[in-house]
Amino acid sequence: MTCSHVTTSCQYLLPDQPKKVVGETFLLQQTTISAMSEDTLEQYRQRFRSELDRVVDFWLKYSLDKQHGGYFTCIGKDGKVYDELKYVWLQGRQVWMYCRLYRTMERFRRPEILEAAKAGGAFLQRFARVPSSGNPGKCAFCLTRDGRAVKVQRTIFSECFYIMAMDELARVTGDQDMQSDAEKMMDQLVHWVRVDPSGLGRPQMPGDPPVNSMAVPMMLLCLVNQLSEGRPATAQKYSEVGDWSVQQILQHVQRDGTAILENVSPEGKELPGCQGRLQNPGHALEAGWFLLQYAQERSDNQLQRTAVDKFMEVPFLSGWDKEHGGLFYFLDVDGHCPTQLEWNMKLWWPHCEALIAYLMAYTHSKEPALLGRFSQVYDYTFSHFSDLEHGEWFGYLSQEGSVVLDFKGGPFKGFFHVPRCLYMCERLLDSLLEKRQD
């Protein structure tokens, strides 16, 4: 992607510079970015490494429930637990993250991390499923501290993160039963999504025809990747599901390619009303790197282009707050205000996804403007979310960038987006620097 904008000012925050807030949108001159030195990239890498270490330490220190197993995720600013409820998405994600780090990064191959992962996995295996739901595979959304079901959501996401956890843990421990458990739940999930959703328990309302929300094929693609890694037979088994998921995600490119919409009809058409006009920039960016990864594995240049142009650049241009910086949580494609009260807030996870997306895109195409975007997002993210005093990141800022919810973990914020982003970016920077040394 060549630069279509050239600005005279060029402000971005390098890891070693004093922290400044950058409020403007800009694209850097090609020559400036390609001159970005190896030193700069190395500084980024060191920052991501040390940040990852601090984040892992935070959760290892505060999160494990030594009495009942599983993890506390409602953790305050300074590490104190403020609620004992255990949210299943977050339990699954945390098990997955510990295992992924243990398995792929030498400095995390520590017994403490393996034990924490196994404790979380055991808690999930024991308590996640809710027989009382009348549905053998259904997992709870939320459990009490000691594992009793509090709430069941009639969606697939608890099951998704259960599968992620079990598969990654099985890769680490070699537990074949756990592996089968994960695949069995995957097959049930695919059945719910593609054959018969009635098992989810959502009543069919006459005024509520089926709607395709982007999260579903995104999660399916994520699971296909997870299960297929290093297993040709499994990859073959889920190959069609993966293709289908990609096609479903692509249906969210709307308005002649000028917008990504969260919800479309099953035929891939725009829906009416607020629901049809809803945009989630962070989600689009996340879908963008999912697609990019998929495209790279298959050397699909057209899909790579689409991933970057449609799922990264287009959402970024409307999603980035030109006045205050940062990505809006929700938008309405026609410029109405969304009906979500929190629409204009700046949340941590869209910024995590943007960092991954742009660094991944840059790593593969080397287009300087993409590194410029990465810098722009890095700048805002590290100066706003990272808590140098207590560690980990705040999750929820006002539009103007001040902290609104000061906890480090909550019902939806756990040990996942931040470490995943830091780990992936560290790996991408590793590869960039290796190449540079050639």
Next chain:
Amino acid sequence: MTCSHVTTSCQYLLPDQPKKVVGETFLLQQTTISAMSEDTLEQYRQRFRSELDRVVDFWLKYSLDKQHGGYFTCIGKDGKVYDELKYVWLQGRQVWMYCRLYRTMERFRRPEILEAAKAGGAFLQRFARVPSSGNPGKCAFCLTRDGRAVKVQRTIFSECFYIMAMDELARVTGDQDMQSDAEKMMDQLVHWVRVDPSGLGRPQMPGDPPVNSMAVPMMLLCLVNQLSEGRPATAQKYSEVGDWSVQQILQHVQRDGTAILENVSPEGKELPGCQGRLQNPGHALEAGWFLLQYAQERSDNQLQRTAVDKFMEVPFLSGWDKEHGGLFYFLDVDGHCPTQLEWNMKLWWPHCEALIAYLMAYTHSKEPALLGRFSQVYDYTFSHFSDLEHGEWFGYLSQEGSVVLDFKGGPFKGFFHVPRCLYMCERLLDSLLEKRQD
């Protein structure tokens, strides 16, 4: 209530003064308030009257769906419809409000208002119930423009506002069948709340024991008042339900009377976690005037005192934002940030309830500090929410007081809190000024 605080500065906004934002919490000296002239109260009354006229005109102009009946409530800043979904709470409330104004205020005894009320009532009678839910009386939460059910909430609130609407409309039209319809649904509702909630369809989860949320007895009390007005036999029939509701509400006074908590155990004890610590200042104030009204009808001085001290003053002191003014939407009694992303926003309806509460309390006890509170709330409310350009009120402000969602009606904001507040305050000011003229 005597003044325990005396401050040297005394800032409040009179209707005829230029609008200023008042950010401080204060209690006015008794002598200053009791010197508040008849002119000042008359200015308030004129402002509330004209504001009510403008609000009624706004909804009459933009809301009625002439093609399908019922009302659009997703109405933008300037009156344009941005979504056609019809939310049943808001349909019921709007019918009730039109009828209440038609029935009790001479200037609203206009055919246009009666026709609009009847059209809304017809839409509700035809479409609100969802036979497909397997539950004969269950009403939808949300309908399509042409009346097909989109969503059913497993709570009682759609039914509550259906009852309000049908009863008030029956009072206006004399339609006995409609009257019976309302009472039949009330009996079902009381059954769900006090005998057997299984008809609501909420599954009983092992980790989710029953919780008493203050909204339920508040709505029951509201309905008892509605149905009992002018009908001694009905008042007798529901007298025990009314008493029970009051006792249930009183259970939300916690921490030795220093806090109102939204959720308590069925035994009236504090619950653990975020749920147990949740506070909603606007809700407490609304409960306060519900209790005050009930207490006045029974000359119950102790309950009057409790209503004012515990449900108005206590929540106000913690709920009022001393820095920016306005009432927080949610709080945590232990000072954690709530997990609701929107906790620090300033919403229109808590301010409506505060205006009613304090003016009602002042009208009956004449304690000057209560009028001081009314002024303080009036000041903030009218300078922040009321839209002098396009009419009606914005609903949702940031903590600092700027408009975040600029629509005039949405999924939860309709023709109810604002007109109810304006109408009740106008009536209270009428009575204050009549008394003064004695």
